[in-house]
Amino acid sequence: MIGTDSFWLAGALAVAGIIVLRFSWARRSRSMGLNATGWAFLLAGIVVGVAGEGAWGIAVASLFAIGTALILLLKAVFEQPRWKRAARTFRQPANTQVPNESRPVGKLATFAITGLLSLVAVVLFALAARLALLAMGASEADGNVSVLGLVPLIWPLLVFTLLMTESRKVQLTVVGLIVTASLSILILAGGSA
């Protein structure tokens, strides 16, 4: 597909940003100036992309940046010397235990809370957010799309947050609070569109 001038400029800025960052991060000492220049080029690529071509411009400029990084990464493979010694094998004493949850019931409970219950909680949250958006004057289309978009965005973050929480009580409290608050809004509003 043929692009416009702004599309090529956005792509060039994205490529330049990655190259400058590569140069900057390869130095022995940090250079705030070079780092800032690299990030500024990337940002400029995004700005030019969105100004000239909208969301399409950002998407394509991002592909330029990722592609450049992968090419530089491929080059990095051959910059490292071939490992002359035998491959490192890390061995620890056989009695070292892997520090993870060993009880099947505990694992199942973790899966049920962080995976399934959290999904229910997030769906309820998104439905409540939809009602809040509609109450604030958003269009029905935007309200409905918010449900479609919020769940894939918030659910993985909640899963991760819950897994970072070691206490089962805290996990249940967080999920319980989201469910209770969301259900309250849904029930009070009567679930109407």
Added chain:
Amino acid sequence: MKLAFDKKTVRKALSAHSAIGLVCCALLYLICATGTAIVLYEEWQRFEQPNAPEMASIEPAAVQRGIENVLADESDGPTTTHLFVHLPTEALPRTTITTDTQALHIDAGGTIVVPEENAWAEFLLALHYRLNLPATYGMTLVGAFGAMIVALSVSGILAHPRVFRDAFRLRARRGDDVATVDWHNRLAVWTLPFALAISLTGAMIGLFYVTGGGMAITAYGGDSEAAIAPIFGEEAAADPAPAPVADAVPALAHMAREFPDVVPYYVILHDPGTVGQHVQIVGEHPQRLIFGEYYAFGPQGEFHGTAGMADGTIGQQLAASTYNLHFGNYGGLPVKIAYIVFGLALTVVVATGTFIWLNKRARQGQPAPRLRAMWWGFVIGAPAGLLATLAARIAFGNSTDFVPLFWAVVGLSLCLSLFVRHRERDLARTGESTLAPAE
């Protein structure tokens, strides 16, 4: 540049990252591998049926003749409720008419030439979209795994305090565990924007049965179509009384006259041959992420308006952008090639992630040789299964049952991998040497 996370946070993030990765690894690998292959969906269709008639464009009158020919072909049975005409595009320069019961290629004059035969491309799409399961369960599962890529991305970044300092460090030629870790981390970091884009859009599409279903239950009396009608537009009321078939010619002429920059690529007839019938044209807007805009017409080509995909609310435009952003069909072949390269990188990230966990177990004195063998078997078996089904398509034709064949090859690969491991172990016990690569 170093992100200032304390060691405890990093350890917990790594633990969460491992937990999510282990639960998801196998199906996530399959979704990434098939997703990479399905980027070439149109190209696979051309490969499967090279003798189908191709054309750069088709005249509106020929489209109408094609519609009437296909409806006449089906006049013995119940009339189709929807009729889709795929117009020639750069990626798929064919005119194909699909009804409720069949799909037929027509030539540039509107004559039916040959039935569409793209069973392998459809199998691949179904494997990626719903893991060959019923749509409700399969799409939800795939959507959930898409969301888990987001969780893995966030946890991976938190678990990697030297994410920027090491961004270009790839010690691939060491041939040890460090090389595996480097491949995983570097590819994951640099494909992060791509991974987030395709996982969020994939999860949005896949989790529709949950999100749309939730909306339907709470606000639309259980009607899922009513829940998405504000976004994509709603169907006009049906009137089954018979009427002459709608005319697509004035609608296509209107498009050429009033929207010359828009590229029509689908003509859809709703309830053809009834009083309630109406015509929709889906038009591509070049250099937009949206899949297109719906242009609605009456049976004689009277223009009724658009659905708002191109210029409606932010939500509508966002929803319309998910498909192209996910499948990489918004910039021709160059973007498709980029999606294939990045998709392969993501597939490698998933595969190496599990090997890192297996290596870590081994270092901690808890090696899992059977699991390692099974993972090798799956990593090799999934692409081998795809190749085997493609070979079967070429050798045995369009009617081949690809699903059992694919899973049989995957199962065989798992068994072979376990067998090789047992054999290596037996040889090691008896002191014989083996030429098999060390694991």
